[in-house]
Amino acid sequence: MNRHDTMPAGDRPGIGPPLWLLAELTYRCPLQCPYCSNPLDFAQTQQELTTEEWTRVLRQGREMGAAQLGFSGGEPLVRQDLPELIAEARQLGYYTNLITSGLGLTEAKVNAFRDAGLDHIQVSFQASDPELNNAVAGSRKAFDQKLAMARAVKEAGYPMVLNFVIHRHNIHQMNDIISLCERLGADYVELATCQYYGWAFENREGLMPSRAQLEKAEADVNTYRQRLADDGSAMRLIFVTPDYYEERPKACMNGWGSLFLTVAPDGTALPCHSARLLPIEFPNVRNSSLHSIWYDSPGFNHYRGDSWMPEPCRSCDEKGKDFGGCRCQAYLLTGHADNADPVCSKSPHHDRILAARKAADHATAGLEELTYRNANNSRLFFRG
Amino acid sequence: MERTPRLRPGFRFQWEPAQKAHVLLYPEGMVRLNDSAGAVLKEVNGQRTVADIVAILEQQFPDAGSLADDVSEFLKEAEQQHWILFP
Numbered sequence A: 001m002n003r004h005d006t007m008p009a010g011d012r013p014g015i016g017p018p019l020w021l022l023a024e025l026t027y028r029c030p031l032q033c034p035y036c037s038n039p040l041d042f043a044q045t046q047q048e049l050t051t052e053e054w055t056r057v058l059r060q061g062r063e064m065g066a067a068q069l070g071f072s073g074g075e076p077l078v079r080q081d082l083p084e085l086i087a088e089a090r091q092l093g094y095y096t097n098l099i100t101s102g103l104g105l106t107e108a109k110v111n112a113f114r115d116a117g118l119d120h121i122q123v124s125f126q127a128s129d130p131e132l133n134n135a136v137a138g139s140r141k142a143f144d145q146k147l148a149m150a151r152a153v154k155e156a157g158y159p160m161v162l163n164f165v166i167h168r169h170n171i172h173q174m175n176d177i178i179s180l181c182e183r184l185g186a187d188y189v190e191l192a193t194c195q196y197y198g199w200a201f202e203n204r205e206g207l208m209p210s211r212a213q214l215e216k217a218e219a220d221v222n223t224y225r226q227r228l229a230d231d232g233s234a235m236r237l238i239f240v241t242p243d244y245y246e247e248r249p250k251a252c253m254n255g256w257g258s259l260f261l262t263v264a265p266d267g268t269a270l271p272c273h274s275a276r277l278l279p280i281e282f283p284n285v286r287n288s289s290l291h292s293i294w295y296d297s298p299g300f301n302h303y304r305g306d307s308w309m310p311e312p313c314r315s316c317d318e319k320g321k322d323f324g325g326c327r328c329q330a331y332l333l334t335g336h337a338d339n340a341d342p343v344c345s346k347s348p349h350h351d352r353i354l355a356a357r358k359a360a361d362h363a364t365a366g367l368e369e370l371t372y373r374n375a376n377n378s379r380l381f382f383r384g
Numbered sequence B: 001m002e003r004t005p006r007l008r009p010g011f012r013f014q015w016e017p018a019q020k021a022h023v024l025l026y027p028e029g030m031v032r033l034n035d036s037a038g039a040v041l042k043e044v045n046g047q048r049t050v051a052d053i054v055a056i057l058e059q060q061f062p063d064a065g066s067l068a069d070d071v072s073e074f075l076k077e078a079e080q081q082h083w084i085l086f087p
């Protein structure tokens, strides 16, 4: 849903301001989604930033021009100081988004956040029916709670944005999912096919839909979209298809260090929420100002521009369009973050994508075989 | 001309000094507006009719001549973009 036209100028030639700030308040979460984008070793994360530290980050970000602010996690609701942070953010002039699983939310909180100035709550679902939803979330009562909270959000006058992460176990539910959203009165529905980072990469074989599944889902969404248009419905469907079925990579984060700045629970500043897995040293808001982090840190400058590109990107006439794709994907699939994103059919490593597609055609793993995101499993991944 | 536009719920219009522009903010998105779009949306408040808005802008820009067509056209587009509604 991000739209930007010409970029404003920042404080250094060629570097615009970070218009989007993502505050990952915590890695704590009551759910265990096997596609969670949090780092595999999240359980090792050191102390979370304090309220004062977050407040400073918000102020500095706003001074630099950040206008969109996301509170996410983990589950941001576990932070007791959330109302305070919302009020501070709103008062600074941010458009504030709360991205939540809905667990831990109450009607009272929905209203209190509204009064503090929260602009938008996005509730994420795992499926359109309780059985599948709760199996994916690793929680027995998640679905009913989500429904109740989606209704409370609408009631309180927020725009209703519902998010469904799509994978091979729920991709056949498109019609049911959309019709559930319609009944709830959603304004926006994000049908976001899994991106394979973090836990989702670990579980890719058990999550990735086959091409046939994907094509069916796309057809279902298009038919539904047409029907909504015919009915004059204002509900918008955003279907994010998996880049594993593309021949060109996505322009990841609109370019490294170009718009997005993520601050992780322990204060690590990142150009995107999965960049932590890269073998690059990233600065921490505890030791540096956001301004010097954004404009001057080696971590943020690492992949700006295109002088770092090896072939085939270096001499490719499309490099201004996709920036060579996603660094995390290049790293996860080729072992080198500088390489072209293997999604690109010009990449010498494109065969790894083809192999994943083939595997998806024959995958049989059930939900119970996935590795669920929880502290016990996380400790197994700790390599320190 | 007698209809009264307002911003869709969840949309916010504000001036952004860093971008030296008016922007529309909405769930996880932002549109940077050019000067004329900014000037029109600034007057959209759920109380003024299209005719009111045209009158205000014609007063602000006396050299621009009649603005009725431009304003109506822009508001129609803004409605199609789901930025505003005519309740």
Ligand code: SF4
Residues within 6 Å of the ligand: A029, A030, A031, A032, A033, A035, A036, A037, A038, A073, A074, A075, A101, A373
């Ligand atoms: S994806 Fe699931 S497990 Fe991960 S933070 Fe979100 S709700 Fe929690």
Ligand code: SF4
Residues within 6 Å of the ligand: A248, A249, A312, A313, A314, A316, A317, A318, A319, A320, A322, A323, A324, A325, A340, A341, A344, A345, A346, A347
């Ligand atoms: S070769 Fe590199 S720059 Fe060219 S299209 Fe592929 S990923 Fe993009």
